[in-house]
Amino acid sequence: MNTKDTEKTDGTTATGQTVEEAVPAASAEESNGSNRETGADAQDGREAHSDDDVSAAATPTAETDAADAADDEIEDAEAGAANSARSSGLLSAAAGIVAAGLGVVGLTGSWTGRVAAERQTLLGQIETSEGGSTAERISALYGDAWHATALVNGMFALVALIVGLTVLTRPGKPGWVRAFxxxxxxxGGLGLLISIAMYFDLILSLPAAGS
Structure with a gap:
């Protein structure tokens, strides 16, 4: 038996490796390739999972920011409503006090009414300086002055009545504001009635000539 037959009988290859040695080597290479592919797939899976985690972490943050913005808007709206209610309460209180003061002025008279009466008296003196009957002099010197005073007081009383009714018709106001x-x-209503009666000489009439 020659050398070639001996090599074939022993099952060796041309490179000096046996068949049993060559097969495990090929299997090892295929296993290493599969492991590398599996490792690459696992790396891709970890990256994808990491991206999902980032997206999942970002979503609650966006929801939290939106909730905070909504809470801020609600707080701003509540603060604006509170400030508006406070301003409205102050205005109503001031209007009630002003109405009461104007009502007193409409009953008792004011500096404006006195000035208007004196002006009418002066005009009456000018008109009757060149003569005139006694009735005309009484009307010009006294009647017109009384009417001017009643007119001015009636205007104050009318404003007091309107402002007072406005305060009363506004809901949700404290008791003391409604009282004013x-x-x-x-x-204002009482002063307006008295002024109307005085203007038309219903309470006190002008004295007649010779009485």
């Missing part, structure tokens, strides 16, 4: 509004409306 009611007082102003009552005084």
């Amino acid at each position: 509004g009611l007082g102003g409306a009552v005084l």
Whole structure:
């Protein structure tokens, strides 16, 4: 038997490796390739999972920011409503006090009414300086002055009545504010009635000549 037959009988290859040695080597290479592919797939899976985690972490943050913005808007709206209610309460209180004061002025008279009466008296003196009957002099010197005073007082009383009623018709106001509004409306209404009666000589009439 020659050398070639001996090599074939022993099952060796041309490179000096046996068949049993060559097969495990090929299997090892295929296993290493599969492991590398598996490792690459696992790396891709970890990266994808990491991206999902980032997206999942970003979503609650966006929701939290939106919730915070909504809470801020609600707080701003509540603060604006509170400031508006406070301003409205102050205005109503001031209007009630003003109504009561105007009602008192409409009943008792004012500096404006006195000035208007004196002006009418002066005009009456000018008109009757060149003569005239006694009735004309009484009307020009006294009647017109009384009417001017009643007109001015009636204007104050009318404003007091309107402001007082406005305060009373606004809901949700404290009791003391409504009390001032009611007082102003009552005084204004009473002053308006008296002024109308004085203007048309229903309470006190002008004295007649020779009486």
